[in-house]
Amino acid sequence: MGLPALLENRRAHWGRLFAEPAVLPLMLGAGILAYFLFPEDLGLLTRIATMALYILSLDLVLGYAGVATLGHAALFGAGAYAAGIIAVHFVQDPLLLLLIGTLAGGLVALVTGALILHAHGLTLLMLTIAVAQLLQSLANKWRELTGGSDGLSGIDPSPVFGLFRFDMYGRTSYLFALAVLIVAYGIARRIVRSPFGLACRGVKEDPLRIAALGGNPRRYLVVMYGVGGAFAGLAGALTTVTTGIVGLDSLGFTLSAEAVVMLVLGGTGRLYGAVIGTVAFMTIHHILAATDPFHWMLFIGLFLIGIVLFAPGGITALSEKLLKRISGRAL
Helix, strand or coil: CCHHHHHHHHHHHHHCHHHCCCHHHHHHHHHHHHHHHCHHHHHHHHHHHHHHHHHHHHHHHHHHCCCCCCCCHHHHHHHHHHHHHHHHHCCCCHHHHHHHHHHHHHHHHHHHHHHHCCCCHHHHHHHHHHHHHHHHHHHHHCHHHHCHHHCECCCCCCCECCCECCCCCCHHHHHHHHHHHHHHHHHHHHHHHCHHHHHHHHHHHCHHHHHHCCCCHHHHHHHHHHHHHHHHHHHHHHHHHHHCCECHHHHCHHHHHHHHHHHHHHCCCCHHHHHHHHHHHHHHHHHHHHHCCCCHHHHHHHHHHHHHHHCCCHHHHHHHHHHHHHHHHHC
16 A cells, blocks of 8 residues: 555544544543533533434434435424323333334334425425424314423333432433433444445435436335434433423424534534534533523524534534544644
8 A cells, every 4th residue: 555545544534533433432421521520501411412312313314315304393293292192191111201202203204204205305395394383283282182382291200220210400311311312323323334324325315326226215215214203203202201391392393493403513414413513502502592691593693604604514524624634744
């Protein structure tokens, strides 16, 4: 191997740093460190963990399959409400609630995906919004089951494994959410690296070529949409378990739009980009809202404009470029 090729391989190694298995230990270490450094902000940290899982589910759909959506909250809300309804009327086991939320999100995604994924572009965007609005309206009208505009509250999950009770300080909630996020991330990484995941990327880049090779592009998209829906439903159920409430905002357009913003901020097509984008957005949101409650949205808007203009690939792409430059100079 020549020197130029060797140098290029070294630079590529630095650029792939966060894509390697080291991501999971890094996430675990950072999560545990945050637990000890910010004991007064465990509620915020729990919210970041659940939202990171939600944004990761969007990355599976948008970043890897190329399905444009502004109604991803429909899948999140389906999982949240399914877990909430079961918890209020039947059982409160947190692991069972997560399973039910996952199944609900995946089922809604498969059914709606089979109906709407024949469309493309703006038509598809409008259909995803319509699905979310339809489910939100249904949740609002079906008061006997969903609580209507009041939502569901007073959800008190039983201890995890019968040992770890959800306390008022949020310690169990945060550690539980962190554990679920890490396990889900590992599963998602296996999915995107599998032949199925690679086929979905192929559909995103060149669906005609996949069809010419004997594949069914639409089937791949529907299945990946279902997988993404299952992860979104898991995130919704996790939110229900850790907060004890479910409201109509879990199906709202704002949640869908913010998800796209966080994913673009972190970088699409990179699972760790979803996590980084969520941490960055929610941390900046929290700091600015506390510092200037009247103008914080202006500053967030300016920050996002700057990212789109100067780092169109998101924070992860910018970080990879910087790492390559640093490694190139070091060599």
